[in-house]
Structure formats: C-alpha cells, structure tokens
Amino acid sequence: MRRPVRPKSAVMFLARILLVILGLFFLPLGAHALWWGMREDVAANYRGADWSSAKLLPEPAAAPQAIVAIYAARVGRWRGIFAHHTWVVVKEAGSARYTRYDKVGWGSPVRTNGWAPDGRWFGNAPRPIVLIEGEAAQRLIPQIQAAVASYPYRVSGDYHAFPGPNSNTFVAHIMRSVPALSAALPPTALGKNWQPLRDIVGLTPSRTGIQISLGGYAGLTIGWIEGFEVDFLGLVAGIDIRRPALKLPGWGRIGMDPIIW
Numbered sequence: 679m680r681r682p683v684r685p686k687s688a689v690m691f692l693a694r695i696l697l698v699i700l701g702l703f704f705l706p707l708g709a710h711a712l713w714w715g716m717r718e719d720v721a722a723n724y725r726g727a728d729w730s731s732a733k734l735l736p737e738p739a740a741a742p743q744a745i746v747a748i749y750a751a752r753v754g755r756w757r758g759i760f761a762h763h764t765w766v767v768v769k770e771a772g773s774a775r776y777t778r779y780d781k782v783g784w785g786s787p788v789r790t791n792g793w794a795p796d797g798r799w800f801g802n803a804p805r806p807i808v809l810i811e812g813e814a815a816q817r818l819i820p821q822i823q824a825a826v827a828s829y830p831y832r833v834s835g836d837y838h839a840f841p842g843p844n845s846n847t848f849v850a851h852i853m854r855s856v857p858a859l860s861a862a863l864p865p866t867a868l869g870k871n872w873q874p875l876r877d878i879v880g881l882t883p884s885r886t887g888i889q890i891s892l893g894g895y896a897g898l899t900i901g902w903i904e905g906f907e908v909d910f911l912g913l914v915a916g917i918d919i920r921r922p923a924l925k926l927p928g929w930g931r932i933g934m935d936p937i938i939w
Contacts (some may be wrong), residue, residue, distance in 0.1 A: 681932070682845050703927050707760060710928025714759045714911060716737060721754060721801040724935045732803045734796040735776065739893040744771040744816035747796075748808035750864050752798030760913065761868040764807065764849040766826075767795045768819045779826050781848035783837040788829060788848070807936060809862045818856055825855035840912055841894025842872025854883040865925035867913035871897050871907075 714720070721727035735747065747767040752758040765780040776795035781788050796804060810818065829851050831843040840846060846867040853859050862884065863870045872894035873880065882889045887901020897909035899916070905925070907916035913927035923933025 681779075693850065699910065702908070702915045703910050706915070707913060707928040710926075711759045712930075714756075719801065720758065724754070724800070727754060727801040727884065728798050729793055730796055730798060731794040732796050733805065734806065738769060738774050738776065741769070742772055743812050744819060745769040745776070745806065746810040746815040746818050746822065746859075747806055748853075748859070748861065748863075749796060749804035750807050750867060751799035751804035752802035754802075754865075758800070760866060762846070762866045762930070763799050763810040763863050764846050764863055764867050766814075766822060766849060766852055766869075768822055770819055771816050779822075779848075779852075781829075781832075781837065781843075781845045783839060783844070787834060787837050788826070788832045792922040799877070807863060808859050809937060810859075817856060820854055821858075823854045828855065840868065842869035844869040846870040847872045850883055856886045857883065859885040860884055860903055862901075862918075864930050864936070865907060867927070868912045869894065871899065871909050871914075 735745070741824065745768070748764060749767065750762040750764045753761045753763050760892070765778055767776050767778045769776045778791050778793065778795045779788070780792055782792070798804065807896065830847055836843060846863060846869040850863060850870045853861065853863070871889065871891050873891040875893050879888065879890050881887070882899055882901035882904045884901055884903035884923060886903045889897065889899045889901070891897040895911060899907040899909070902920060905916055905918035905920065907914050914925055915927060916925040917923070918925065918933065921934040921936055923931050925931055
C-alpha cells in the first residue's frame with residue numbers, strides 16, 4: 679500500500695518547481711531587463727526609430743544570383759527586453775529587386791515590401807537566421823511564396839502578440855512548410871512555438887524532432903536543428919548541441935552562430 683503524500687512533502691516539491699522556474703526563466707530575463715534599461719540607443723517611439731537598411735544584402739544589380747534570407751531584430755521599446763521580430767526575404771535569379779514578407783499587428787497583417795529588405799527594426803540591426811544563395815535558393819523561392827499564400831492567419835484580427843499567432847508564428851509557418859531551410863528561429867522569437875490546441879504534438883519546423891505546444895503558453899522542443907528548448911509563458915530556455923550555444927530568456931542565443939555560411 680502506498681503511503682499518502684504528506685502536505686509538507688507536496689509543499690517542498692512545489693517550492694523546488696518554483697525555484698527552477700525562477701532560476702531558469704525569470705532571473706536571466708531580469709538581468710537582461712536591467713541591461714536593456716541602461717541602453718541609451720533604444721528608440722522612444724515608432725517615428726523616432728531608424729528603419730533604414732543595415733546594408734547586409736548586396737544591391738540586386740550586383741547580385742544576379744537567387745537569394746533567400748530570414749532576419750531577426752529586437753522589437754521596440756520595453757518589448758525588446760524579451761522579443762525579436764522576424765521576416766523573410768527572397769530574390770529570384772536576375773531579379774532587379776528583393777521581396778520582403780512580414781506579419782504585423784496593424785493594418786494589413788501580412789505585408790509585402792513594407793520596409794527595406796535588410797532594414798533595422800525600431801532602430802535595432804537585424805541578424806541573419808538563414809542565408810542561401812544560388813540554385814538552392816532558386817528552388818526554395820516558389821515553396822516560400824506558396825507558404826506565404828497559404829498562411830491561415832492573414833486577415834485583420836488574426837494577430838495576437840501573445841501567445842500567438844504573431845509575426846514569428848508567420849515565419850515559423852514558412853519554415854515548417856519549407857523544411858529545407860534547415861534553421862531555427864531565435865529563442866526570443868516570441869510566438870514561434872504557437873500551435874492551435876488541436877496540434878499539441880507534432881514535428882519541429884525542420885522535421886528533425888518533436889515539438890509539444892500547449893497553445894504557446896508552455897511547451898517542449900527536441901530536434902537536431904532546433905536543439906532542446908523548454909517554453910514557459912513564451913520564455914524559452916535550452917541548449918543547441920549541433921551549433922553549441924545556450925538559449926536564455928531575454929538574452930537569446932549565446933554561443934556559435936546559428937547558421938553555417
């Protein structure tokens with residue numbers, strides 16, 4: 679016969695769980711909040727922010743090859759403490775222009791060429807998550823365009839900053855539809871793990887592992903490309919073995935660059 683669980687034991691167990699949550703999620707976030715608050719270059723508002731090109735992409739005339747890129751940049755004001763915005767850029771071989779796809783929370787939710795392809799976001803310079811050129815990029819572009827067209831949460835009212843679907847859910851949908859992109863969004867891409875409750879368990883976007891999502895409020899990801907991630911209220915902690923790095927709430931990825939140039 680099993681011995682009944684004593685109230686004191688249950689309290690100690692819950693206390694340990696709370697300590698783990700505090701240490702794993704909220705202490706790193708708090709430290710990053712202090713660092714972010716000391717920055718003097720955070721734009722105060724939308725109009726005062728720098729949205730110009732960060733000069734990461736070559737001029738189309740100087741790059742006849744096809745290009746596929748995914749960028750991530752910190753969002754504006756206090757939200758930059760814990761979140762990135764991500765978007766997708768494509769250029770077909772011989773094209774005279776890039777095409778940028780975003781989802782935003784105002785106006786037309788899915789935007790095409792709303793900003794410079796490699797533009798700063800609220801003054802924050804982007805970093806590449808994916809950069810593919812040449813024939814491999816040309817093969818992926820029709821698949822990316824089809825994924826953009828098939829995104830199911832594309833009308834006004836479909837955007838929810840937390841837990842999703844939001845801008846990062848949109849890019850995660852594209853990556854899930856085109857697993858050959860073979861990349862993972864940064865841990866601070868809030869909303870990337872959002873899935874409707876009917877899809878609690880599924881494959882990771884790269885299809886190299888398993889993802890569990892409780893409506894974006896909590897979850898677990900284990901995959902070769904995505905690494906190991908624990909999601910709690912949109913905050914992600916984990917580790918990447920393939921490209922060694924820690925994943926910390928607020929700070930994001932600390933370690934090797936996530937892409938192979």
